[in-house]
Amino acid sequence: MENELKKFDVAELTHMEIYTPNPDGTAWFFKEILGMIETARVGQSVYLRAYEDTYQHSLKVTERNEPGLGHMSFRASSKNALDRRVRDLEKSGAGIGWIDGDIGHGPAYQFVTPDNHLMEILWEIEEYRAPESERTVLKNRPQKRPTKGYPVRRLDHAMLMSKDVTGNKNLFMNELGFKLSEHIVKDDGTDLGIWLRVTNTVNELVFTEDDGTTEKGLGRLHHFAFLYGNTQNLYEVAEILTENGLEIEAGPFKHGISQTTSLYVYEPGGNRVELYGDPGYLIFNPEWKPVKWSKDEVEKAIMFFGSPLPESFFKKGTPQIKSSLLSK
Amino acid sequence: MENELKKFDVAELTHMEIYTPNPDGTAWFFKEILGMIETARVGQSVYLRAYEDTYQHSLKVTERNEPGLGHMSFRASSKNALDRRVRDLEKSGAGIGWIDGDIGHGPAYQFVTPDNHLMEILWEIEEYRAPESERTVLKNRPQKRPTKGYPVRRLDHAMLMSKDVTGNKNLFMNELGFKLSEHIVKDDGTDLGIWLRVTNTVNELVFTEDDGTTEKGLGRLHHFAFLYGNTQNLYEVAEILTENGLEIEAGPFKHGISQTTSLYVYEPGGNRVELYGDPGYLIFNPEWKPVKWSKDEVEKAIMFFGSPLPESFFKKGTPQIKSSLLSK
Amino acid sequence: MENELKKFDVAELTHMEIYTPNPDGTAWFFKEILGMIETARVGQSVYLRAYEDTYQHSLKVTERNEPGLGHMSFRASSKNALDRRVRDLEKSGAGIGWIDGDIGHGPAYQFVTPDNHLMEILWEIEEYRAPESERTVLKNRPQKRPTKGYPVRRLDHAMLMSKDVTGNKNLFMNELGFKLSEHIVKDDGTDLGIWLRVTNTVNELVFTEDDGTTEKGLGRLHHFAFLYGNTQNLYEVAEILTENGLEIEAGPFKHGISQTTSLYVYEPGGNRVELYGDPGYLIFNPEWKPVKWSKDEVEKAIMFFGSPLPESFFKKGTPQIKSSLLSK
């Protein structure tokens, strides 16, 4: 029965921490352009939320010399579920140990991926309680829709760059019960990219091979994504981004994998942010067979129709590789 | 642990059967207007599917004197999950027993709601395998998008009319692990309407009080819904419906509950069909507190903004009440 | 030849003046909610523009005891065209005389409708020149898209209430060269409503019979409209309106006449504002036969599908009729 339970033990992605060498620029981007609000500010970190996010914050922005991933945080389905997953993480060797918590949540168990991406899993977390000024008559919405910027709705997922995609697949599927929705498979049968889910959406967490470096353990971030909910929104925010001097790397276009529509933009700190339009398809089938794309189908898998993606999309990540010839 | 598992034991709504006194008209509606395809025809029944539906069919249309619900079919998360739910259904008194199966699926366990709505739960079911002519290059789509009618994507949910909403709440939450997403609560604290989910969407199954009759056990159908995925589609299909003489009862508009956009139309057999535009919000929080609307908020709960709903929306269902003064 | 020229002599609607008893509320609505910017403030008047408007302003808001129409301003196609139209207006008896101009434009010739709606026609007018902060890289856009509120694109048209629809038809078609796009015709063959155009859009100016009063010469305003450009935008601004306590009277829905999608909301000064989504169809045919709707088709003409319009839509205007039983 425990094996049956495992695949339901992780409930959701709750928040991410990113690093930025330009904290004012990054905060401006998420607040003034993407309409997020600041819920706390402590030390070198600012805490932000989108109007549909469930908890106190979904994004922690921390000042550092280099952009990149701080950590990702997942919530278990229950206290028991958390205990089971921590036990397995400890056994697996990926576990680090408990931290006391952070603004908006209680104790969290930390672990690392084979690439040194820092992760945490937790149970105790604070639901957002809107102050009077942010309260809405739409009872199932935690916060009034902002009238500043072009507001995103909620954090959706992240894609991480990896020198060991198979190691990540084993870690997240075996120890944490993630399910494989789609993957791109190389000629030798190993995975080039894996799209993992814990909910009915196609992905909360994606790993793709890091072709931009030979170095291991860099734990690079490809992008993280916020949801709008339809394609029209992408064309409108793209105008705003362009008019405000922000670089759109690719899109709006439609992904083959996940069938979502999307655009990619660099926030002023240098991290790639995906804005999600159409939410694509959902997976309900408990016997789902992962959809398999071959390496020569990568373009179609990423971009179902339209112009080719720029080379930078396949190489760049944060932190950037200093010696790289691939800087734009 | 079994208690922990229960809320994951039902995975999804797989298909519905409806009755129609006008089988040709009903089939024309779903095939020529909503772009569904026929996958089988046996006896008095036609089997239909939308292009994103997972299994062999999502709609069975059966000829009868009166329109109404035939049955609804849910799939368990595993063989073990099915066994657990059947055991509890048997204990509860709602269980009927096993049937051998039907086109596209194996053995199914039947049970009834307090209102005599016929239900089934199953595990063995056939995934749709598209013939050459229906195959698509979009690998995660089971069937090519049709170029006939204005095609819906998939079956989404149904709303049933009930003389015992509390009884249904108990049955589906206690015996089947459904979760309550939102509800409308009367002054006496009992439920006027309950929105139940087994996935991350807000509802697969809804019960609302049947105010159109004093008779019990009629097992009336309020509507069942197919998804488009955005609001723009609703305006386009509404033109097609209107130009083809089909009556739109209400919408397009936006629901407060679920935040979806929607329109309601009567198919030629007399059943109310909802067409879903924007899919609304998803629920990930494992400690979700059901959103509560009071009786005097019903209008806002159903229609978040815009013109009032017609009286018929609150009274009509299928089968229709013969003596009713409420016929349009 | 002059007769041939007449129908091209008026080029466009340039701006409107409205009265408001609540100047702060009205300015808040157009600036904070609809994203317009203030270009001038003189005496009791505030001048506002939307980001696609061509000239210095498209809306002048003036404080008064009662809400209603200040005036509408049309631009001629050339200096000669203006002279020709003024000459005919003078002959017609509708003419009043020249004013020196206002902020953003030069001399304008004033005239009145049979209902005492004040109108002006002009040639000399100032194109908007964006200051550095409002400049955009989108070269064909006069002003950067705002990131405050949910910004409308441009002023589109107005509907006026009339006790003499035929008199208005004669005035605008005979003296000013307006063309009739669509009309609703009573059983006696006279017009209940007329949709007039000077461009390829279906209407810049609409007159409908004022059923809310028996008094003549009140010059009431039914609504004036700003464009978004697609239906999705209407659902988003409707959320914002509702969350900010603004009353949506009707919509979003689709008009039969003009095929546009639309919603109606009252600004805090009491005037009805239409927000236009889908811009509908354009008229290119130089032999266009006005589309004729009979009186019993009014509902379909106004609202092509969906729920019925509230009674207030057919009766209310500004200024409101004091003794009316029709106040909401």
Next chain:
Amino acid sequence: MENELKKFDVAELTHMEIYTPNPDGTAWFFKEILGMIETARVGQSVYLRAYEDTYQHSLKVTERNEPGLGHMSFRASSKNALDRRVRDLEKSGAGIGWIDGDIGHGPAYQFVTPDNHLMEILWEIEEYRAPESERTVLKNRPQKRPTKGYPVRRLDHAMLMSKDVTGNKNLFMNELGFKLSEHIVKDDGTDLGIWLRVTNTVNELVFTEDDGTTEKGLGRLHHFAFLYGNTQNLYEVAEILTENGLEIEAGPFKHGISQTTSLYVYEPGGNRVELYGDPGYLIFNPEWKPVKWSKDEVEKAIMFFGSPLPESFFKKGTPQIKSSLLSK
């Protein structure tokens, strides 16, 4: 006065003729995929219309060895306007002479561009009268919206390739009263591309320098465009195109020039077809100053944001250049 009238003398683009070496494939594309209906078939030609087109047809498809432009047809604003324009065309040397007419229209005056594109201008033309089966309750729509394919609404414009852009500018502005909306200007001050209008839309006719050949007088077609009306439609038809084996060359994306959203696809005869989503902005200002883009802004002018356009977009046209290295 005649000079004042000239700029209103041409009212609209009415239809186009294209050549195809694959008449069955081309007809299949426009009928089964783009939802146009056949209104006549004579000799080697098929006549087609979209559901919002005003006249008997908007597209004539004629079998030939090579794809390319047959002719474009414009309608004058009146019989007098036609006479004035024919008189000027005769004087200019571009005129050829009168033809008796074709299916759906009367006498037409033919002329050629400096590149040998064949053009005609006419007055007498037949409005489409829908047979019973195509009649709609939407009174301002000439034909019921089809339920086959993903139907376009109406013909919008064409872009022609030219070795003498300045010559075309002179011909269409001086002899026919077209107005210049936007242009791309080379360092030497001459035009690389001109966007011409006769209505309030940004363009009915576009000329761009033909860089794909040194040969003159080929009269090549870059593309012609049909309108949908919103961006969402483009994503849906793009799926259908891709699933049906049709090559999308670029898009969906947003143009800088015109602000429309768009995609480009090759019909089976080899001609490039543009599908128009968002209709962009309209021009009302009678003193409009053409928007000027420099040569190094070409990419932004064509594609306001997103991935770069493929090389083929700038070189390919029909008829194709046999010796070209630019074939896909």
